[in-house]
Amino acid sequence: MLPARDETDAATGGTLDAHVVVHRRDGFRLDVPVGASAGEVVAVMGPSGAGKSTLVAAIAGLVRLDSGFVRIDGREVASASRHAPPAQRGAVLLGQDARLFPHMSARDNVAFGLRARGVARPVAAREADAWLERVGLGGWGGRRPSELSGGQQQRVALARALATHPRLLLLDEPLTALDAETAGDVRGLLHEQLTAVRATAIVVTHDAVDAAALARRLLVVEGGTVVQEGPVQRVLAAPATRFAAAVSGLNRLVGVARDGAWRSADGAVELRASDERSRGEASVHGVALAALVRPSSVRLDLARDAAAVPGEWTAHVVRLEPTPAGVRVHTGDPAVAVDVAADTVAALALETGARVRLRVDPADVRFVRVNV
């Protein structure tokens, strides 16, 4: 039961064309070009401190640009000399914390943006109720934020953001503060609503699942610059950096191609791959090559004296980290994560510093070229 203007105004989000350059006081420099066509959802991933939050804050108008520009629907809202206030940009930021106004009911929270635009109170309240219905909270309009669970609060925050028909939706780790199950529900709702209103959105996340579920294009930002960009699947399949590999759940070992195989820099480890494409990459002698191996594909055993065999090497355990499925064993030199069952760790009496034998089957290895 939504007013007709929802179907027209919000039918498609706006376009974003931005090149954000911000020098932070601590010497950090962010220099990231980012764009999104109408209705496109772009994910931004990167390690902590990469500048992801600063990026969206600058687009939203909460942080000033030192140079570059932000254009929304072709209109320049920010540059080195120009800083349109957030209210005039048409971009709404939804953060990790729902930030619902604690002194207002859920309905008044959702109606806030509409009221700020001069929509009459009864109309805004009706529209707010309709949005609450859409995010699965019909009938909850009278509740105060303190009476809602974290997931419900984030749903209200999403309704509040979408109710303003933003030209651009900025989501800064919207699911991080939620437990896994709730995050899954809200992720589904986000996907559903972003698709329904064909919103243009930038989603900052540290979770590859979010990127894959919500976005088609992925931007990997590290140390203030874009290190990789492309369709989500392609970036996750061929991560260009160790961080990108980690988020896609892969070990990424940088070495060189030698005699159709991958060799670690010190030559101690040799890996072969069985697929056609990887062998093609490795055939260029001396080229920098990254080997991608899933942590669950590495076999781990106690160290024993053995001749150097391709696909096998001896390593030290650096750290043990519990995972939902068992234990992730981090080994050093080269840094490789290995997933093993908890009972295996117990049976082998694994501990930090232990020497282990690692083995990878060529069928589980892929090579990608390293772009220096």
Place this chain on the structure above:
Amino acid sequence: MTTANRLAPRRSSDAGGFVPPILAVPAIVGLALLVVPLGALVARVDWTTLWADVTSPEAVSALTLSLVTGLVATAVCVVLGVPMALAIARSGPRASAVLRAIVTVPLVLPPMVGGVALLFLFGRTGPVGAALDAWWGIRIPFTTAAVVLAQVFVALPFLVLALEGAIRTSGLEYERTAATLGARRWTILWRVTLPLAAPGLVAGVILCFARAIGEFGATALFAGNAPGVTQTMPLAIYTAFNGSGVGRGPAVALALLLLVAAIAVLLLVRAWRPGAQR
């Protein structure tokens, strides 16, 4: 399970913490020091003449003057103090520390000193007083306006400090959120910043009003003690005990009235909690 059952173990162990029991002695002495004198005051009230004392012309005039000047002074404090609190809360850390220190001065200053200072500024030979007199023929000292001015001088810090703390605590994040939702500055102020700081504002207004109607020292020096013009309740009570103006009976009655008003204000604040959340 009843509420009493659930709370019983907590009352005996949790809430008590690990404070040495002997500290209860000075605590009780302190409490007595606060409460017993008020009991002595109530004991001296002559209940047969109370109504007549309270409604005597001198008493009514002092009471009316106190309430009117107190309310006007509080209104002035709100108009000036809210912007001050906003400015301090949103300044950089160093500037806000300096501003807070300046605002605190009248709070720690003996009110008499404030009265003398006001007199030197607005007196006929003072820089502002002389100008006002020369240009418009306005003389502030020893008028009802002087009463209000003295009250504002001593009460303003209470409002500013209480509200400033509340604004600073609620932080910038909600304002940022409101801004990205399309709210302009005035909308953010009225719908987000001030409502979030409402507990501080209410506390500040109450303290401010209480301080204003209790004001004595600065008023006595700067506004004098003219019945009906500058003789507020505290001055009327003081005068009565010195043996002139209203009688001793009315003075006790007036004191009781101030006490009842103060308790009523306290109960009002406790009953009305705008910060229902948390």
